Amino acid sequence: MVYVYLIIAVVFEVVATSALKMSDGFTRLAPSLVTIGGYGLAFFFLSLTLRTMPVGVVYGLWSGTGIVLIALIGYFAFGQRLDLPAIIGLGLILAGVIIVNFFSRSVGH
Template sequence: MKHWLFLTIAILGEVIATTTLKSTDGFTKLIPSFVVCLGYGISFYFLSLSLKSIPVGIAYAVWAGLGVAIVTGIAWLVYGQKMDTWGWIGIGLIVCGVAVLNLLSKTSAH
C-alpha cells in the first residue's frame, strides 16, 4: 500500500508544480520558480519510488491522468479557464480510463 501513497505524493507534487508554473512568468519570478522546481523534484522522486511496486505503464497512466484532471479543475476554478461540455467529457473519460486500469485490468499491481 505504501507504493500508492508514494504515487499520491508524486501526483500532488506534479499538480502543485504545474499550477504554479503560470505564476513563474517564464521563470523570471524566484519564489514561484523555486516551488515549480521543488514540486517536480518531489513528483519525480516519489514516482520513482512507486515504480518499485507498480508497473511503469500503470503508474504513469495514473500519475498523468489524475494530474491532468486535477490541474484542469484547478485551472477552471482559480484561473477561470473555460471548459465546455466536451472538455468535461474528455476529462471524465481520462478519469474513467484510470479507474478501469486500476479496478478491472489485470496489469495493475493490487
Template sequence: MNSWLYLLGAIVAEVIGTAALKSTRGFTVLGPSLVVAAGYGTAFYLLSLALKTIPVGVAYAIWSGLGTALIAVLGWLLYKEALSPLGMLGIALILAGVVLLNLSGKAH
C-alpha cells in the same frame, strides 16, 4: 501499499508544480519558480519510489491522467480558464480510464 501512497504524493506534487507554472511568468519570479522546481523534483522522486513495485506503464498512466484531470479543474477554479462540456467529458473519460486500468488487474 506504500507504492500507491508514493504515487498519490507524486500526483499531488506534480499538480502543485504545474499550478505554480503560470505564476512564474517565464521563470522570472523567484517564489513560484522555486515551487515549480520543488514540485517537479518531489514528483519525480516519489514516482521513482512508486515504480519499485508498480509497473511503469500503469504508474505513468495514473500519474499523468489524474494530474491532467486535476490541473484542468484547478485551471478552471484558480485561473478562470474555460472548461467546456466537451472538456468535462474528456476529464471524466480520463478518470474512467484510470479506474478501468486499476480494475483490469494489471495494476496489482
C-alpha cells in the same frame, strides 16, 4: 505503501504545475522555485512507485489524475473555462484512471 507514494507524486506534480502557471515563464522567483522543487519531488516519489508497478500503468495513473486535477485547479483558481468536448475528454481520462485502478491486474492488487 505504493499508492501513498503515487498520491504524493501526483500532489507534488499538481502543485508544481500550478506554480508553473504563476511563474510567468520563470520570471517570478518564488513560483519558479516551487515548480522546480515540486517536479523534483514528484519524480522522486514516482520513481518509488516504479519499484513495484509497471511503468505504463504508473504513468497513466499519475498523468491522468494530474490532468484532471490541473483542469479543476485551472477552472477554480485561474478562471479557465472548459467547453463540452474538453469536459467529455477529461471525463474519459478519469474513467480510464478508475478502470485501470480498480479492474486491472497490472497495478499489483
